[in-house]
Amino acid sequence: MDPFTNEQIDVSQLPKVETLVYQPLEDRYRTVLIISRVIFTLIVTALLTFGTLVQFEEKIPQKVIYGLWIFFFLYTIWGFVKTVMGFQHKSYALREKDLIYRSGWLWKDMTTAPFNRVQHVSIDQGPIERKFNLAKLKIYTAGGKASDMSIPGLSPVTANELKEFIVKKTMQVTELPHAQIADDEEQ
Numbered sequence: 058m059d060p061f062t063n064e065q066i067d068v069s070q071l072p073k074v075e076t077l078v079y080q081p082l083e084d085r086y087r088t089v090l091i092i093s094r095v096i097f098t099l100i101v102t103a104l105l106t107f108g109t110l111v112q113f114e115e116k117i118p119q120k121v122i123y124g125l126w127i128f129f130f131l132y133t134i135w136g137f138v139k140t141v142m143g144f145q146h147k148s149y150a151l152r153e154k155d156l157i158y159r160s161g162w163l164w165k166d167m168t169t170a171p172f173n174r175v176q177h178v179s180i181d182q183g184p185i186e187r188k189f190n191l192a193k194l195k196i197y198t199a200g201g202k203a204s205d206m207s208i209p210g211l212s213p214v215t216a217n218e219l220k221e222f223i224v225k226k227t228m229q230v231t232e233l234p235h236a237q238i239a240d241d242e243e244q
Contacts, residue, residue, distance in 0.1 A: 074157065074167070079148035085189045086210025087144045092185055094140050098133050105129060139163075149208050156196065156223065158208050170206045172226040174198040180216045192216040196223065 109122050143162040150157045159167040177197040186192060192213045196206040211219070 074150075077150040077152070077157065079150045079157075079159065081148050082144070082208075082210030083191055083212055086147075086191055087141070089185050089189050089191060089210070090140045090144060091137075094136055098136075101129060147210065151219065151222070154226075156206070156208075156219070158206055168204070168206050170196045170198055170204070172223060174200060174204070175223060175227045178220045178223050178227075180213070180220055182213070194219055 105122075105125060108117075109126070139162065143160065146162050146165070147158075147160040149159070154173070155169050155171040157167060157169045159165065175196055175198055179195045179197075181193045181195060182191070183193075186209075190213065191209070192211050193207055193209040194211055194216045196208075198204045198206070208216075208219075
């Protein structure tokens with residue numbers, strides 16, 4: 058058995074994630090995002106309209122109702138800007154030992170799922186995604202919800218290929234220690 062070592066690593070020699078070639082999501086996913094935003098906007102508009110017409114039996118002052126309309130209008134504009142601008146910043150990169158997903162326009166987020174931590178991989182399709190022939194790859198890791206990853210806006214073929222690749226890599230990682238243990242026992 059090797060003695061424990063913990064060599065220092067020169068940080069300047071680490072590979073740079075900025076140099077990776079990231080794969081964009083399908084352009085159709087932008088349409089799905091906009092449709093979802095429109096549906097949400099219509100539902101909230103209907104609720105606010107109902108509240109304005111009924112005025113909750115005069116219990117809520119008119120100023121509050123107008124304030125809610127102004128807030129909702131600004132929130133809706135912001136939501137559409139964020140959806141359109143944020144789409145172009147969503148992408149993923151597949152590497153030998155992990156998968157990276159990045160997103161965010163103003164607040165950037167990058168999640169890495171190492172294959173040796175993956176416990177389960179699934180593919181989901183909601184009704185709107187199905188209509189646009191898109192899928193979402195979900196990766197569940199040993200780190201819990203905080204380290205789980207979802208990559209939306211993939212073609213079903215790409216999602217399946219990524220899933221198969223990840224499952225194969227996960228199986229290789231779990232099989233490796235058993236093979237090493239068997240070799241050690243023989244010696």
